[in-house]
Amino acid sequence: MDVNAQLTDQQRVELAGLEYQPLGVGDHVRLSNGKRVGRVKRAFYKQDGLRGTIIVNHHQDHKEITVLFRGSSGLRHGNPTTWSNEWLATNLPIGRSIVEHRVGEIPSQLRSAASLLNRLMQQDLTAHYYIYGHSLGAINAQYALANCDYPACLSEAWLYEGPNVYWLLNDQQKAQAAVLRNKINNYIDSLDIVTLGYTDLHHAIGRVRYVQSILLDPISQHMWGGYQFDQNGRLYTKPVAEYREKIDRELIEHVSQASSSWHQWRQEQVKKRQELNRWLPYR
Template identity: 50%
Template sequence: MSVNAQLTDRERVELTKKAYDELQLGDTIKIDQHYLGTVCRNVYAKDGMRAFVISSPNEITILFKGSYGFKKGTPQTWRDEWIKTNLPILKALLARKRTIPSQLKSAAHLLNQTINQFKGSRIYIYGHSLGSINAQFALANCRHPEAIAAAYLYEGTNIWLLLTPAERRQVAKMREKIFNYVDIYDPVTLGITETHHMVGKLCYVDSEPMQPIKQHMWGGYNFNADGSLKLRKVDQAFLAESRSERKLLARSGDLADFLEKMGSAEEVKKLATDKIEQLVQRYPDHKSLAKLAALFEGERNDKLSHRKK
Protein backbone atom coordinates (compact mmCIF):
# COMPACT_ATOMS: atom_id res chain seq x y z
CA MET A 1 0.00 0.00 0.00
CA SER A 2 1.27 3.48 -0.86
CA VAL A 3 2.22 5.86 1.94
CA ASN A 4 -0.42 8.40 0.90
CA ALA A 5 -3.10 5.71 1.08
CA GLN A 6 -2.10 4.95 4.68
CA LEU A 7 -2.68 8.49 5.93
CA THR A 8 -5.68 9.28 8.09
CA ASP A 9 -7.93 12.24 7.33
CA ARG A 10 -6.21 14.23 10.06
CA GLU A 11 -2.79 13.44 8.62
CA ARG A 12 -3.91 14.46 5.13
CA VAL A 13 -4.97 17.85 6.46
CA GLU A 14 -1.57 18.21 8.14
CA LEU A 15 0.13 17.32 4.86
CA THR A 16 -1.97 19.86 2.95
CA LYS A 17 -0.97 22.55 5.47
CA LYS A 18 2.66 21.94 4.49
CA ALA A 19 1.92 23.86 1.28
CA TYR A 20 1.82 27.04 3.39
CA ASP A 21 5.37 26.40 4.64
CA GLU A 22 8.30 27.64 2.63
CA LEU A 23 9.49 24.17 1.75
CA GLN A 24 12.93 23.94 0.20
CA LEU A 25 14.41 21.57 -2.35
CA GLY A 26 15.64 18.45 -0.62
CA ASP A 27 13.43 18.86 2.44
CA THR A 28 12.26 15.56 3.88
CA ILE A 29 8.49 15.40 4.32
CA LYS A 30 7.15 13.26 7.14
CA ILE A 31 3.69 13.23 8.67
CA ASP A 32 3.88 11.45 12.01
CA GLN A 33 5.66 8.18 11.21
CA HIS A 34 4.87 8.35 7.48
CA TYR A 35 7.72 9.26 5.12
CA LEU A 36 6.29 10.91 1.98
CA GLY A 37 9.58 11.65 0.24
CA THR A 38 11.70 14.70 -0.50
CA VAL A 39 10.83 17.99 -2.16
CA CYS A 40 12.11 17.78 -5.73
CA ARG A 41 10.38 20.89 -7.11
CA ASN A 42 9.51 24.20 -5.51
CA VAL A 43 7.33 25.93 -8.09
CA TYR A 44 6.72 29.67 -8.11
CA ALA A 45 5.26 30.53 -11.50
CA LYS A 46 5.36 34.07 -12.88
CA ASP A 47 1.61 34.37 -12.33
CA GLY A 48 1.99 33.50 -8.64
CA MET A 49 0.98 29.83 -8.77
CA ARG A 50 2.76 27.98 -5.96
CA ALA A 51 3.19 24.24 -5.63
CA PHE A 52 5.57 21.65 -4.23
CA VAL A 53 6.35 18.27 -5.77
CA ILE A 54 7.42 15.55 -3.34
CA SER A 55 9.01 12.44 -4.79
CA SER A 56 9.56 8.93 -3.51
CA PRO A 57 10.34 5.75 -5.47
CA ASN A 58 6.76 4.75 -6.29
CA GLU A 59 4.55 7.76 -5.68
CA ILE A 60 4.53 11.49 -6.28
CA THR A 61 2.74 14.03 -4.10
CA ILE A 62 1.79 17.50 -5.36
CA LEU A 63 0.83 20.18 -2.85
CA PHE A 64 -0.92 23.18 -4.41
CA LYS A 65 -0.56 26.19 -2.14
CA GLY A 66 -3.60 28.27 -1.21
CA SER A 67 -3.95 32.02 -0.81
CA TYR A 68 -2.25 33.94 1.96
CA GLY A 69 -5.53 35.81 2.14
CA PHE A 70 -6.34 38.86 4.15
CA LYS A 71 -4.07 38.37 7.15
CA LYS A 72 -0.74 37.53 5.52
CA GLY A 73 -1.13 39.07 2.10
CA THR A 74 1.64 41.24 0.66
CA PRO A 75 1.08 43.58 -2.31
CA GLN A 76 2.42 40.82 -4.57
CA THR A 77 0.24 38.06 -3.13
CA TRP A 78 -2.79 40.35 -3.34
CA ARG A 79 -2.03 40.99 -7.00
CA ASP A 80 -1.28 37.37 -7.91
CA GLU A 81 -3.75 35.51 -5.72
CA TRP A 82 -6.70 37.82 -5.18
CA ILE A 83 -6.87 40.47 -7.90
CA LYS A 84 -5.57 38.22 -10.71
CA THR A 85 -7.01 34.88 -9.62
CA ASN A 86 -9.58 34.61 -6.82
CA LEU A 87 -11.65 37.66 -7.70
CA PRO A 88 -11.76 36.94 -11.46
CA ILE A 89 -12.94 33.41 -10.65
CA LEU A 90 -15.72 34.78 -8.46
CA LYS A 91 -16.62 37.30 -11.16
CA ALA A 92 -16.70 34.58 -13.82
CA LEU A 93 -18.97 32.41 -11.67
CA LEU A 94 -21.31 35.31 -10.99
CA ALA A 95 -21.45 36.35 -14.64
CA ARG A 96 -21.54 32.76 -15.94
CA LYS A 97 -18.59 33.53 -18.19
CA ARG A 98 -15.59 31.28 -18.77
CA THR A 99 -12.67 33.33 -17.53
CA ILE A 100 -9.67 31.20 -16.60
CA PRO A 101 -6.90 33.00 -14.68
CA SER A 102 -3.32 32.18 -15.60
CA GLN A 103 -2.61 30.41 -12.30
CA LEU A 104 -5.10 27.66 -13.12
CA LYS A 105 -3.45 27.06 -16.48
CA SER A 106 -0.03 26.96 -14.81
CA ALA A 107 -1.34 24.33 -12.39
CA ALA A 108 -2.58 22.18 -15.26
CA HIS A 109 0.79 22.50 -17.00
CA LEU A 110 2.60 21.45 -13.82
CA LEU A 111 0.42 18.37 -13.34
CA ASN A 112 0.89 17.12 -16.90
CA GLN A 113 4.60 17.91 -16.80
CA THR A 114 4.98 15.99 -13.52
CA ILE A 115 3.13 12.95 -14.89
CA ASN A 116 5.44 12.91 -17.93
CA GLN A 117 8.52 13.32 -15.75
CA PHE A 118 7.61 10.47 -13.41
CA LYS A 119 6.06 7.97 -15.79
CA GLY A 120 4.57 4.98 -14.01
CA SER A 121 4.34 6.70 -10.62
CA ARG A 122 1.04 7.16 -8.83
CA ILE A 123 0.16 10.84 -8.39
CA TYR A 124 -1.47 12.20 -5.24
CA ILE A 125 -2.78 15.77 -5.19
CA TYR A 126 -3.64 18.05 -2.26
CA GLY A 127 -4.95 21.61 -2.28
CA HIS A 128 -6.68 24.07 0.03
CA SER A 129 -8.55 27.26 -0.93
CA LEU A 130 -6.87 28.62 -4.09
CA GLY A 131 -4.82 25.42 -4.07
CA SER A 132 -8.06 23.46 -4.38
CA ILE A 133 -9.19 25.66 -7.27
CA ASN A 134 -5.87 25.20 -9.07
CA ALA A 135 -6.04 21.45 -8.47
CA GLN A 136 -9.61 21.25 -9.80
CA PHE A 137 -8.62 22.89 -13.08
CA ALA A 138 -5.44 20.83 -13.32
CA LEU A 139 -7.45 17.62 -12.95
CA ALA A 140 -9.95 18.80 -15.56
CA ASN A 141 -7.06 19.19 -17.99
CA CYS A 142 -5.10 16.10 -16.98
CA ARG A 143 -3.95 14.22 -20.10
CA HIS A 144 -3.40 10.95 -18.21
CA PRO A 145 -6.20 10.48 -15.67
CA GLU A 146 -5.08 6.90 -15.10
CA ALA A 147 -1.97 8.28 -13.36
CA ILE A 148 -4.03 10.00 -10.66
CA ALA A 149 -4.24 7.84 -7.55
CA ALA A 150 -6.27 10.33 -5.47
CA ALA A 151 -6.87 14.03 -4.93
CA TYR A 152 -7.86 15.67 -1.65
CA LEU A 153 -9.33 19.15 -2.05
CA TYR A 154 -10.32 21.41 0.84
CA GLU A 155 -12.47 24.54 1.07
CA GLY A 156 -12.25 25.73 -2.51
CA THR A 157 -14.86 27.42 -4.69
CA ASN A 158 -16.56 24.89 -6.95
CA ILE A 159 -15.41 25.79 -10.49
CA TRP A 160 -17.54 23.20 -12.32
CA LEU A 161 -19.58 25.99 -13.94
CA LEU A 162 -16.41 27.33 -15.59
CA LEU A 163 -15.40 24.01 -17.14
CA THR A 164 -16.01 23.08 -20.76
CA PRO A 165 -17.99 19.93 -21.59
CA ALA A 166 -14.71 18.15 -22.38
CA GLU A 167 -13.20 19.19 -19.04
CA ARG A 168 -16.32 18.04 -17.20
CA ARG A 169 -16.09 14.65 -18.89
CA GLN A 170 -12.44 14.40 -17.89
CA VAL A 171 -13.08 15.02 -14.18
CA ALA A 172 -16.05 12.64 -14.34
CA LYS A 173 -13.60 9.86 -15.20
CA MET A 174 -11.79 10.52 -11.92
CA ARG A 175 -14.78 11.35 -9.73
CA GLU A 176 -14.31 8.39 -7.40
CA LYS A 177 -10.69 9.41 -6.80
CA ILE A 178 -11.30 13.09 -6.02
CA PHE A 179 -12.46 13.99 -2.51
CA ASN A 180 -13.84 17.53 -2.27
CA TYR A 181 -14.25 18.67 1.35
CA VAL A 182 -16.81 21.40 2.05
CA ASP A 183 -17.59 23.27 5.27
CA ILE A 184 -20.83 25.13 4.49
CA TYR A 185 -19.93 27.86 6.99
CA ASP A 186 -16.71 28.68 5.13
CA PRO A 187 -17.04 31.96 3.16
CA VAL A 188 -14.95 30.60 0.28
CA THR A 189 -16.97 27.49 -0.57
CA LEU A 190 -19.29 29.09 -3.12
CA GLY A 191 -21.09 26.95 -5.67
CA ILE A 192 -21.50 23.88 -3.45
CA THR A 193 -23.92 21.24 -4.64
CA GLU A 194 -25.11 17.77 -3.72
CA THR A 195 -25.17 16.80 -7.41
CA HIS A 196 -22.50 15.64 -9.85
CA HIS A 197 -21.97 19.28 -10.84
CA MET A 198 -18.73 19.57 -8.93
CA VAL A 199 -15.17 18.34 -9.29
CA GLY A 200 -14.99 15.09 -7.37
CA LYS A 201 -17.16 13.62 -4.64
CA LEU A 202 -18.70 15.82 -1.99
CA CYS A 203 -17.36 15.31 1.54
CA TYR A 204 -19.68 17.36 3.76
CA VAL A 205 -17.80 18.39 6.90
CA ASP A 206 -19.62 18.19 10.23
CA SER A 207 -18.82 21.68 11.53
CA GLU A 208 -20.21 24.64 13.43
CA PRO A 209 -19.90 28.36 12.56
CA MET A 210 -16.97 30.37 13.93
CA GLN A 211 -14.78 33.36 13.03
CA PRO A 212 -14.57 33.32 9.20
CA ILE A 213 -10.81 33.10 8.70
CA LYS A 214 -10.49 30.38 11.35
CA GLN A 215 -13.40 28.57 9.66
CA HIS A 216 -11.62 28.68 6.32
CA MET A 217 -8.37 27.33 7.78
CA TRP A 218 -9.93 23.99 8.80
CA GLY A 219 -11.24 25.43 12.09
CA GLY A 220 -14.53 23.56 11.81
CA TYR A 221 -12.92 20.17 11.18
CA ASN A 222 -13.41 17.62 13.96
CA PHE A 223 -11.81 14.20 14.00
CA ASN A 224 -12.63 10.86 15.58
CA ALA A 225 -10.12 9.05 17.79
CA ASP A 226 -8.85 7.06 14.80
CA GLY A 227 -8.06 10.24 12.85
CA SER A 228 -11.07 10.03 10.53
CA LEU A 229 -12.89 13.28 9.80
CA LYS A 230 -16.42 13.71 11.09
CA LEU A 231 -18.72 14.08 8.09
CA ARG A 232 -22.45 14.59 7.65
CA LYS A 233 -24.93 13.25 5.18
CA VAL A 234 -26.50 15.92 3.00
CA ASP A 235 -29.16 17.60 5.14
CA GLN A 236 -31.57 20.52 4.93
CA ALA A 237 -28.86 22.97 6.05
CA PHE A 238 -26.68 21.93 3.13
CA LEU A 239 -29.54 22.03 0.63
CA ALA A 240 -30.61 25.49 1.83
CA GLU A 241 -27.05 26.79 1.48
CA SER A 242 -26.73 25.26 -1.98
CA ARG A 243 -29.99 26.87 -3.14
CA SER A 244 -28.89 30.21 -1.71
CA GLU A 245 -25.63 30.06 -3.61
CA ARG A 246 -27.34 29.13 -6.86
CA LYS A 247 -29.47 32.27 -6.44
CA LEU A 248 -26.33 34.31 -5.82
CA LEU A 249 -24.63 32.96 -8.91
CA ALA A 250 -27.78 33.51 -10.99
CA ARG A 251 -28.68 37.12 -10.22
CA SER A 252 -25.64 39.05 -9.07
CA GLY A 253 -24.54 40.73 -12.27
CA ASP A 254 -24.00 44.01 -10.43
CA LEU A 255 -21.54 42.30 -8.10
CA ALA A 256 -19.76 40.85 -11.13
CA ASP A 257 -19.43 44.31 -12.68
CA PHE A 258 -18.12 45.67 -9.41
CA LEU A 259 -15.47 42.98 -9.11
CA GLU A 260 -14.25 43.76 -12.62
CA LYS A 261 -13.45 47.35 -11.62
CA MET A 262 -11.43 46.53 -8.54
CA GLY A 263 -8.02 48.14 -8.25
CA SER A 264 -5.54 48.07 -5.39
CA ALA A 265 -5.74 45.76 -2.39
CA GLU A 266 -7.05 48.48 -0.08
CA GLU A 267 -9.70 49.46 -2.63
CA VAL A 268 -10.69 45.82 -2.89
CA LYS A 269 -11.24 45.56 0.85
CA LYS A 270 -13.15 48.83 1.21
CA LEU A 271 -15.30 48.51 -1.90
CA ALA A 272 -16.01 44.84 -1.32
CA THR A 273 -17.10 45.46 2.26
CA ASP A 274 -19.42 48.32 1.27
CA LYS A 275 -20.84 46.59 -1.78
CA ILE A 276 -21.45 43.24 -0.15
CA GLU A 277 -23.15 44.90 2.82
CA GLN A 278 -25.48 46.67 0.37
CA LEU A 279 -26.28 43.39 -1.35
CA VAL A 280 -26.94 41.67 1.97
CA GLN A 281 -29.54 44.34 2.74
CA ARG A 282 -31.04 44.04 -0.74
CA TYR A 283 -31.14 40.24 -0.74
CA PRO A 284 -31.63 39.19 2.90
CA ASP A 285 -32.35 35.60 1.82
CA HIS A 286 -28.83 35.23 0.43
CA LYS A 287 -26.89 33.29 3.02
CA SER A 288 -23.96 33.22 0.60
CA LEU A 289 -23.75 36.99 0.58
CA ALA A 290 -23.87 36.94 4.37
CA LYS A 291 -20.88 34.59 4.33
CA LEU A 292 -18.91 36.97 2.13
CA ALA A 293 -19.89 39.92 4.31
CA ALA A 294 -18.73 38.04 7.40
CA LEU A 295 -15.36 37.40 5.81
CA PHE A 296 -14.72 41.08 5.10
CA GLU A 297 -16.20 42.17 8.43
CA GLY A 298 -13.97 39.71 10.27
CA GLU A 299 -10.91 41.12 8.55
CA ARG A 300 -11.93 44.71 9.31
CA ASN A 301 -12.47 43.92 13.00
CA ASP A 302 -9.09 42.20 13.16
CA LYS A 303 -7.40 45.30 11.75
CA LEU A 304 -9.21 47.62 14.17
CA SER A 305 -8.27 45.52 17.20
CA HIS A 306 -4.67 45.35 15.97
CA ARG A 307 -4.51 49.16 15.68
CA LYS A 308 -5.85 49.59 19.22
CA LYS A 309 -3.02 47.45 20.52
Protein backbone atom coordinates (compact mmCIF):
# COMPACT_ATOMS: atom_id res chain seq x y z
CA MET A 1 0.00 0.00 0.00
CA ASP A 2 1.22 3.53 -0.75
CA VAL A 3 2.70 5.39 2.19
CA ASN A 4 0.48 8.42 1.55
CA ALA A 5 -2.63 6.25 1.85
CA GLN A 6 -1.56 5.15 5.34
CA LEU A 7 -0.91 8.58 6.86
CA THR A 8 -3.08 10.22 9.49
CA ASP A 9 -4.39 13.78 9.11
CA GLN A 10 -1.66 15.00 11.44
CA GLN A 11 1.07 13.24 9.47
CA ARG A 12 -0.20 14.73 6.21
CA VAL A 13 -0.01 18.21 7.69
CA GLU A 14 3.56 17.43 8.74
CA LEU A 15 4.37 16.22 5.24
CA ALA A 16 2.83 19.31 3.65
CA GLY A 17 4.92 21.46 5.98
CA LEU A 18 8.09 19.96 4.50
CA GLU A 19 7.46 22.06 1.40
CA TYR A 20 9.11 24.93 3.30
CA GLN A 21 12.21 22.91 4.18
CA PRO A 22 15.42 23.03 2.08
CA LEU A 23 15.25 19.43 0.89
CA GLY A 24 18.03 18.40 -1.48
CA VAL A 25 18.03 15.93 -4.35
CA GLY A 26 18.65 12.44 -3.00
CA ASP A 27 17.56 13.28 0.55
CA HIS A 28 15.53 10.63 2.36
CA VAL A 29 12.22 12.14 3.49
CA ARG A 30 10.94 10.82 6.80
CA LEU A 31 8.25 12.03 9.17
CA SER A 32 8.78 12.57 12.89
CA ASN A 33 7.54 9.06 13.67
CA GLY A 34 10.19 7.60 11.37
CA LYS A 35 7.82 6.73 8.52
CA ARG A 36 9.67 6.96 5.22
CA VAL A 37 7.92 8.88 2.43
CA GLY A 38 10.61 8.42 -0.23
CA ARG A 39 13.63 10.22 -1.67
CA VAL A 40 13.77 13.67 -3.22
CA LYS A 41 13.90 13.24 -6.98
CA ARG A 42 13.81 16.88 -7.90
CA ALA A 43 13.44 20.35 -6.41
CA PHE A 44 11.84 22.66 -8.96
CA TYR A 45 12.10 26.43 -9.29
CA LYS A 46 10.74 28.61 -12.07
CA GLN A 47 11.60 32.21 -12.86
CA ASP A 48 8.03 33.26 -12.02
CA GLY A 49 8.51 32.01 -8.46
CA LEU A 50 6.94 28.55 -8.65
CA ARG A 51 8.78 26.27 -6.23
CA GLY A 52 8.35 22.80 -4.82
CA THR A 53 9.69 19.31 -4.33
CA ILE A 54 9.09 15.94 -6.01
CA ILE A 55 9.51 12.84 -3.84
CA VAL A 56 9.58 9.30 -5.26
CA ASN A 57 8.96 6.03 -3.44
CA HIS A 58 9.56 2.84 -5.44
CA HIS A 59 7.14 -0.06 -5.06
CA GLN A 60 7.35 -3.46 -6.71
CA ASP A 61 4.94 -2.60 -9.52
CA HIS A 62 4.74 1.20 -9.54
CA LYS A 63 6.16 4.48 -8.29
CA GLU A 64 4.52 6.58 -5.60
CA ILE A 65 5.19 10.23 -6.43
CA THR A 66 4.55 13.00 -3.92
CA VAL A 67 4.52 16.60 -5.16
CA LEU A 68 4.87 19.40 -2.62
CA PHE A 69 3.92 22.83 -4.01
CA ARG A 70 5.63 25.43 -1.85
CA GLY A 71 3.70 28.32 -0.33
CA SER A 72 4.70 31.96 0.06
CA SER A 73 7.93 32.92 1.77
CA GLY A 74 6.04 35.60 3.67
CA LEU A 75 6.47 39.32 3.93
CA ARG A 76 8.83 39.04 6.89
CA HIS A 77 11.13 36.36 5.46
CA GLY A 78 10.96 37.10 1.75
CA ASN A 79 13.25 39.16 -0.45
CA PRO A 80 12.44 41.65 -3.26
CA THR A 81 12.11 38.80 -5.75
CA THR A 82 9.68 36.78 -3.61
CA TRP A 83 7.68 39.89 -2.79
CA SER A 84 7.33 40.61 -6.51
CA ASN A 85 6.64 37.04 -7.67
CA GLU A 86 4.52 35.86 -4.77
CA TRP A 87 2.66 38.94 -3.58
CA LEU A 88 2.56 41.59 -6.30
CA ALA A 89 2.34 39.23 -9.28
CA THR A 90 0.33 36.38 -7.74
CA ASN A 91 -1.30 36.61 -4.30
CA LEU A 92 -2.83 40.08 -4.40
CA PRO A 93 -4.22 39.92 -7.97
CA ILE A 94 -5.71 36.50 -7.20
CA GLY A 95 -7.19 37.81 -3.96
CA ARG A 96 -8.97 40.64 -5.76
CA SER A 97 -10.30 38.30 -8.46
CA ILE A 98 -11.60 35.83 -5.88
CA VAL A 99 -13.42 38.26 -3.62
CA GLU A 100 -14.94 40.04 -6.61
CA HIS A 101 -15.82 36.74 -8.38
CA ARG A 102 -14.29 37.83 -11.66
CA VAL A 103 -11.80 36.15 -13.96
CA GLY A 104 -8.73 38.28 -14.51
CA GLU A 105 -5.38 37.50 -16.04
CA ILE A 106 -4.03 34.18 -14.75
CA PRO A 107 -0.63 34.70 -13.09
CA SER A 108 2.30 32.93 -14.71
CA GLN A 109 3.01 30.89 -11.60
CA LEU A 110 -0.36 29.09 -11.85
CA ARG A 111 0.17 28.27 -15.51
CA SER A 112 3.65 26.97 -14.72
CA ALA A 113 2.22 24.68 -12.02
CA ALA A 114 -0.29 23.19 -14.46
CA SER A 115 2.38 22.62 -17.09
CA LEU A 116 4.75 21.03 -14.59
CA LEU A 117 2.16 18.58 -13.26
CA ASN A 118 1.08 17.47 -16.72
CA ARG A 119 4.67 16.95 -17.89
CA LEU A 120 5.44 14.98 -14.74
CA MET A 121 2.44 12.68 -15.16
CA GLN A 122 3.13 12.20 -18.85
CA GLN A 123 6.57 10.81 -18.01
CA ASP A 124 5.05 7.91 -16.04
CA LEU A 125 1.35 7.21 -16.48
CA THR A 126 1.53 4.14 -14.21
CA ALA A 127 2.72 6.06 -11.13
CA HIS A 128 0.43 7.02 -8.24
CA TYR A 129 0.51 10.79 -7.72
CA TYR A 130 -0.16 12.57 -4.42
CA ILE A 131 -0.32 16.37 -4.35
CA TYR A 132 0.19 18.68 -1.37
CA GLY A 133 0.06 22.45 -1.13
CA HIS A 134 -0.29 25.15 1.50
CA SER A 135 -1.19 28.82 0.98
CA LEU A 136 0.26 29.86 -2.40
CA GLY A 137 1.14 26.19 -2.86
CA ALA A 138 -2.56 25.36 -2.52
CA ILE A 139 -3.38 28.01 -5.12
CA ASN A 140 -0.93 26.52 -7.59
CA ALA A 141 -2.07 22.97 -6.84
CA GLN A 142 -5.75 23.84 -7.31
CA TYR A 143 -5.09 25.40 -10.70
CA ALA A 144 -2.80 22.56 -11.76
CA LEU A 145 -5.45 19.97 -10.86
CA ALA A 146 -8.14 21.89 -12.73
CA ASN A 147 -5.91 21.63 -15.81
CA CYS A 148 -4.84 18.02 -15.27
CA ASP A 149 -4.68 16.08 -18.56
CA TYR A 150 -4.28 12.73 -16.79
CA PRO A 151 -6.94 12.59 -14.05
CA ALA A 152 -6.66 8.82 -13.68
CA CYS A 153 -3.06 9.24 -12.48
CA LEU A 154 -4.05 11.27 -9.45
CA SER A 155 -4.49 9.19 -6.32
CA GLU A 156 -5.33 12.04 -3.94
CA ALA A 157 -4.53 15.64 -3.08
CA TRP A 158 -4.39 17.46 0.26
CA LEU A 159 -4.50 21.24 0.15
CA TYR A 160 -4.38 23.65 3.08
CA GLU A 161 -5.19 27.31 3.75
CA GLY A 162 -5.46 28.54 0.19
CA PRO A 163 -8.15 30.86 -1.25
CA ASN A 164 -10.78 29.46 -3.58
CA VAL A 165 -9.28 29.43 -7.08
CA TYR A 166 -12.54 28.12 -8.58
CA TRP A 167 -13.55 31.68 -9.47
CA LEU A 168 -10.56 31.95 -11.82
CA LEU A 169 -11.51 28.91 -13.92
CA ASN A 170 -13.20 28.75 -17.31
CA ASP A 171 -15.97 26.24 -18.02
CA GLN A 172 -13.62 23.52 -19.23
CA GLN A 173 -11.41 23.86 -16.16
CA LYS A 174 -14.43 23.78 -13.86
CA ALA A 175 -15.57 20.56 -15.50
CA GLN A 176 -12.13 19.01 -14.98
CA ALA A 177 -12.15 20.08 -11.33
CA ALA A 178 -15.54 18.37 -10.94
CA VAL A 179 -14.08 15.12 -12.29
CA LEU A 180 -11.39 15.16 -9.60
CA ARG A 181 -13.55 16.53 -6.79
CA ASN A 182 -13.60 13.37 -4.66
CA LYS A 183 -9.82 13.03 -4.89
CA ILE A 184 -9.07 16.54 -3.60
CA ASN A 185 -9.26 17.37 0.12
CA ASN A 186 -9.30 21.13 0.65
CA TYR A 187 -8.82 22.16 4.29
CA ILE A 188 -9.88 25.63 5.41
CA ASP A 189 -9.46 27.37 8.75
CA SER A 190 -12.26 29.94 8.89
CA LEU A 191 -10.16 32.08 11.24
CA ASP A 192 -7.39 32.39 8.63
CA ILE A 193 -7.76 35.62 6.66
CA VAL A 194 -6.08 34.05 3.60
CA THR A 195 -8.92 31.60 2.92
CA LEU A 196 -11.04 33.77 0.64
CA GLY A 197 -13.95 32.86 -1.59
CA TYR A 198 -15.54 29.83 0.08
CA THR A 199 -19.06 31.20 0.29
CA ASP A 200 -20.56 28.40 -1.80
CA LEU A 201 -19.22 24.87 -1.47
CA HIS A 202 -20.76 23.91 -4.82
CA HIS A 203 -18.28 26.31 -6.41
CA ALA A 204 -14.97 25.08 -5.02
CA ILE A 205 -12.15 22.78 -6.05
CA GLY A 206 -12.32 19.50 -4.15
CA ARG A 207 -14.17 18.59 -0.99
CA VAL A 208 -13.92 21.52 1.39
CA ARG A 209 -13.23 20.61 5.01
CA TYR A 210 -13.70 23.31 7.65
CA VAL A 211 -11.20 23.00 10.48
CA GLN A 212 -12.38 23.31 14.06
CA SER A 213 -9.57 25.60 15.08
CA ILE A 214 -8.52 27.78 17.98
CA LEU A 215 -7.85 31.51 17.62
CA LEU A 216 -4.19 32.57 17.41
CA ASP A 217 -2.18 35.41 15.93
CA PRO A 218 -2.62 35.75 12.12
CA ILE A 219 0.70 34.18 11.11
CA SER A 220 0.37 31.18 13.44
CA GLN A 221 -3.26 30.79 12.34
CA HIS A 222 -2.20 30.58 8.71
CA MET A 223 0.60 28.10 9.43
CA TRP A 224 -1.70 25.34 10.76
CA GLY A 225 -1.40 26.71 14.32
CA GLY A 226 -5.10 26.45 15.05
CA TYR A 227 -5.42 22.83 13.91
CA GLN A 228 -6.40 20.33 16.62
CA PHE A 229 -6.02 16.55 16.44
CA ASP A 230 -7.28 13.67 18.55
CA GLN A 231 -5.00 11.00 20.03
CA ASN A 232 -5.12 9.06 16.77
CA GLY A 233 -4.00 12.00 14.65
CA ARG A 234 -7.45 12.74 13.26
CA LEU A 235 -8.14 16.40 12.55
CA TYR A 236 -11.16 18.00 14.20
CA THR A 237 -13.46 19.50 11.56
CA LYS A 238 -16.86 21.19 11.69
CA PRO A 239 -19.87 21.87 9.45
CA VAL A 240 -19.79 24.70 6.93
CA ALA A 241 -19.00 27.98 8.67
CA GLU A 242 -22.13 30.12 8.38
CA TYR A 243 -20.24 33.39 8.65
CA ARG A 244 -17.94 32.83 5.67
CA GLU A 245 -19.93 35.04 3.31
CA LYS A 246 -19.89 37.92 5.80
CA ILE A 247 -16.14 37.58 6.27
CA ASP A 248 -15.47 37.56 2.52
CA ARG A 249 -17.57 40.69 1.96
CA GLU A 250 -15.60 42.54 4.62
CA LEU A 251 -12.32 41.36 3.13
CA ILE A 252 -13.07 42.77 -0.33
CA GLU A 253 -12.28 46.29 0.82
CA HIS A 254 -9.17 45.22 2.75
CA VAL A 255 -7.75 43.23 -0.18
CA SER A 256 -8.38 46.09 -2.60
CA GLN A 257 -6.68 48.55 -0.27
CA ALA A 258 -3.74 46.21 0.25
CA SER A 259 -3.31 45.71 -3.47
CA SER A 260 -3.35 49.45 -4.12
CA SER A 261 -0.83 50.04 -1.36
CA TRP A 262 1.54 47.39 -2.72
CA HIS A 263 1.33 48.75 -6.25
CA GLN A 264 2.01 52.28 -4.97
CA TRP A 265 5.02 51.01 -2.98
CA ARG A 266 6.32 49.15 -6.02
CA GLN A 267 6.01 52.22 -8.23
CA GLU A 268 7.91 54.27 -5.67
CA GLN A 269 10.72 51.69 -5.58
CA VAL A 270 10.99 51.64 -9.38
CA LYS A 271 11.13 55.44 -9.45
CA LYS A 272 13.89 55.51 -6.83
CA ARG A 273 15.86 52.88 -8.75
CA GLN A 274 15.56 54.90 -11.98
CA GLU A 275 16.75 58.06 -10.22
CA LEU A 276 19.67 56.14 -8.69
CA ASN A 277 20.69 54.74 -12.08
CA ARG A 278 20.75 58.24 -13.57
CA TRP A 279 22.87 59.51 -10.70
CA LEU A 280 25.45 56.71 -10.41
CA PRO A 281 27.33 57.24 -13.74
CA TYR A 282 28.39 60.74 -12.63
CA ARG A 283 29.98 59.59 -9.37
